[in-house]
Structures are given as structure tokens and as C-alpha cells.
């Protein structure tokens with residue numbers, strides 16, 4: 001019984017289910033009904049040993065789960081999620097996961113570091129504005145952004161879990177140019193939203209970078225961390 005929190009269109013299950021042996025039932029949670037529909041429509045393939053994998057979509061606010069909601073889990077997963085949470089939401093979520101008494105695998109959390117090759121004088125300004133955007137204050141409070149992994153490690157450790165953290169960078173080179181362009185557009189867009197005064201410099205920057213990416217001359221490393229918390 002695997003609960004995937006903030007599942008989006010279900011990428012975690014499609015990656016992980018075929019790597020695990022044995023029958024699996026995935027409960028995929030998201031607050032976005034359209035994304036959940038996508039997850040249910042594109043379920044994971046069979047398990048590593050050919051056993052059946054089933055999926056159940058659940059519309060939930062994972063920042064407000066009740067203690068029993070994950071009690072039947074033998075594994076909890078999440079990916080690309082932690083940065084979107086406030087400190088209080090993360091603390092509540094980690095407590096609910098720890099109460100379930102099973103491993104929690106939390107993958108590809110941003111940590112606020114990006115390397116672009118070749119480098120450009122504007123890289124650091126865009127990165128700093130992007131990180132400030134990640135830490136912006138919303139109606140729910142201040143988001144953790146790149147501080148979320150450290151906060152999650154602290155919380156899981158305090159609640160008695162053994163925690164492993166490993167690097168998990170996205171490596172986008174010439175072969176992933178389309179994805180690099182998509183990533184760059186979103187990265188700069190968030191930076192401009194946070195610091196509109198960057199706009200006059202950002203427009204030529206984006207043109208330079210997109211030309212490099214289209215020509216296969218841009219390589220990007222977006223640093224992330226994966227975390228595995230196991231009850232002692």
C-alpha cells in the first residue's frame with residue numbers, strides 16, 4: 001500500500017512501481033482534480049516481478065491530512081513537492097508520515113542551486129530572484145522553497161527516523177534541449193515575477209540562453225536532493 005503525496009500526473013508511480021517487486025496498490029493524492037484524472041488515466045506498469053499494480057486517486061489537501069489517513073501505508077512517496085510547503089504544513093505532514101511507521105521516499109526537492117554552462121554574468125541574479133520567489137509569502141504563510149529539505153530532515157530525525165539524503169540533480173544537455181528551454185523559461189519567469197526590475201536585463205538573457213539551448217550549446221544542472229526516512 002503506497003501513498004504518493006502531491007502526485008501530479010503520477011510520474012512517481014510510473015517510475016517506481018516497476019522497480020518494486022510484489023502486488024502494489026497506489027493511493028495517489030493531489031488537490032488538483034485534473035492532474036489526478038491524468039494520473040488515473042496513465043497508471044504504472046506491472047511490478048518488477050510482473051505482479052499487479054492498481055491505482056486509486058484521492059483528491060486531498062496533503063497539508064491537512066488526519067493522523068489515520070496514511071495508517072495503512074507500507075511506503076509513502078512524494079516528488080517535487082516539499083518546496084511548496086510552509087514550515088507548519090511540512091511539520092504536520094512529516095508528523096503524519098512518521099505516525100504511519102513506514103519508510104518515506106521524498107525525491108527531487110530543489111535546494112536552490114543551479115549551474116549553467118557556459119556561465120553568464122546574469123546567472124547569479126536570476127538564481128537569487130528565483131530562490132526569493134520560492135520563499136515568497138502566500139495566503140498560507142511563507143513557503144520553504146530551497147530550505148524545505150533541511151526542515152524535513154530535522155523533523156523526521158526529531159520524530160525518530162533514520163534519514164538518508166542523496167544528490168539527485170537534473171542534467172539537461174543538448175539531448176534534452178526542449179526540456180532545458182521549458183525549464184529556463186519557467187526559471188526566469190519566476191525570477192522576473194519576484195523582481196520586476198530584472199525585466200530589461202532578463203529579456204536579452206533569455207534570448208541568449210534560448211539560442212544556446214537550441215544550438216545544443218547549453219548545459220544545465222539543477223541540483224536537487226532525494227530523502228529516504230525510515231523508522232528506527
Ligand SMILES: C[S@@+](CC[C@H](N)C(=O)[O-])C[C@H]1O[C@@H](n2cnc3c(N)ncnc32)[C@H](O)[C@@H]1O
Pocket residue numbers: 005006007008009010011012029030031032035060061062063064078079080081084
Ligand atoms: C511540482 S508538482 C509535482 C508532481 C509530481 N509529484 C511529479 O513529480 O511529477 C507538485 C504537485 O503537488 C500538488 N500539491 C501541492 N500542494 C498540495 C497540497 N497541499 N495538497 C495536495 N496537493 C498538493 C500540486 O497540485 C502538484 O500536482
